[in-house]
Amino acid sequence: MTDLATRVKEVWATLHEMPEVGFEEVKTSAFLADALRAAGYQVQTGVGGTGVVGVLDSGNPGPVLALRADMDALGHMVEGKPCAIHSCGHDAHSAMVLTVAEELARKGIERGKLKILFQPAEEKLFGALRVIEDGAIDDVEMVVGIHLRPIQEARSGQATPALYHGASYIMEATIHGLTAHGARPHLGINAIDAAAAAVNAVNAIHMNPTIPATVKVTKLHAGGAALNAIPDKAVMALDLRSQDNGLMDDLIKKTTRAIEAAAATVGATAEVKVSGGCPAAEYDKDMVELAKEAITAVLGPDGLLAPITTPGGEDFHFFVKHKPSIKAAYIGLGADAAPGLHHQEMKFNPDALINGVNILLYMVDKLVGIRA
Ligand SMILES: [Zn+2]
Ligand SMILES: [Zn+2]
Known part of the structure; x- marks a missing residue:
């Protein structure tokens, strides 16, 4: 069996070769939906346009926990021609969440339900609204998101438990x-x-x-x-x-x-x-504490950064705006992304993706329990 560190890089490499801009993530969502089905998820496609939802039900009572990854690339001009490039790292986010989803399907969860949410069109800042309109968060009680950070904010081996977007x-x-x-x-x-x-x-x-x-x-x-x-x-x-x-x-x-x-x-x-x-970020205090604990467990105390305030926007925050009872957390993962996000030459260290996988697995284990 492929280990998780290899698998996450393999999924990332595949997604990186099929960049598609918001609401045009056709190949990306087909790939992710097929992988979720193969892993044993009940899968719904066409959510909010090109979104994909996969559900893993423990069969036991418990909370509904969503893991959300965005899927879209950005439109850039290269040598005078428009082209899509994964310059914000959404291919990395989808790769981490899919790798976590596959591992959880193999092992099973103890209670509640796990909902994998591959969201379209984050860069347009209303992909989240479309999946909300399609009912994707109606039963969701907790949601965790993850995003790469530029090298100026976080390096490989570091992560922040909360990114406060304005x-x-x-x-x-x-x-x-x-x-x-x-x-x-x-x-x-x-x-x-x-x-x-x-x-x-x-x-x-x-x-x-x-x-x-x-x-x-x-x-x-x-x-x-x-x-x-x-x-x-x-x-x-x-x-x-x-x-x-x-x-x-x-x-x-x-x-x-x-x-x-x-x-x-x-x-x-x-x-x-x-x-x-x-809207601006609004996180649940306990979820942020859990994110801190997860980062410390995976990366050690030196890997834990303070919460980061960023002037950028993120449509993830529509989830809490529309359903204030949802408890949210959002990890910022260091992966030496340089020169910066949204730069068409953006490169990062794929070896850091396993850190995101392990942080998410730690949180899922505490929230719904992973079977041994
Ligand atoms: Zn972006
Ligand atoms: Zn982004």
Whole structure:
């Protein structure tokens, strides 16, 4: 039998050769679904588009534990041609979770159910939403995710028990005025006047300064071909960030109100919407403690890093946002990934993947029990 360290590298090498961008993970999901079936899982495909769910039932009462891996590659341009590359390491995440899944099917679990969730389109930041809509987390009580870290954050032989991604949202606003001849501005409503007021109103929003939160106008288009007419439309976009989901909800409300009220000062109206984004990390204290214990057991005390706060977004956090009772943890694994994630030349040390496999197995054993 192939040992786990060899198997995880073999699966990674296979997935690495079939990079596919979000919602196009056809070969990837077919490979993973076949492997889960071969291992003895009940498998559902087409979850949230191209996602795959595998279930291993102990037959005994107990919790439903999900292990989640993302599957998608990124679209890059190489020598002027678009191509997909696994530059965020999602091939590594799927390889680790599949290797764990196979080992657990061989040995069996003692209680509850194990749910393997291969999620599509993390890079689009709504693959998780699609699998949630398809009911993938309806029965899930605990979920564990794992992601490689760039070399600047973690090296081979190190891991963090919690990655605190921030909340990140994009809002868009369309301001409607009334066009008129440039000679008769009193007959029109100038959308640029409304937009200028809106920019100032947004910049005057203040949030609790002890918690990071920002809102910035990132696009402003107004005015048409006729430079002697009053423009009747302006389009704005805004980037919002916060390390706290409650604060983000308030920031979205205040931003909406600021734009609507500012537009109204000149008689214009504004349609304001959230057009994309994802929530900040919210982890269960006990699950993070267990992750610490697992990392220490596998890598020794020197391998255990402190929790890491990262400005990047991760759609994994929609699971808890949609079902707050879910207890979540998310491991950041060191594998010397350089020069950085999302770099098309990103390389990492595949020998470190066995560390992720063993950390996940340790956690699964504590949560649902692995049969001897
Ligand atoms: Zn990424
Ligand atoms: Zn990623």
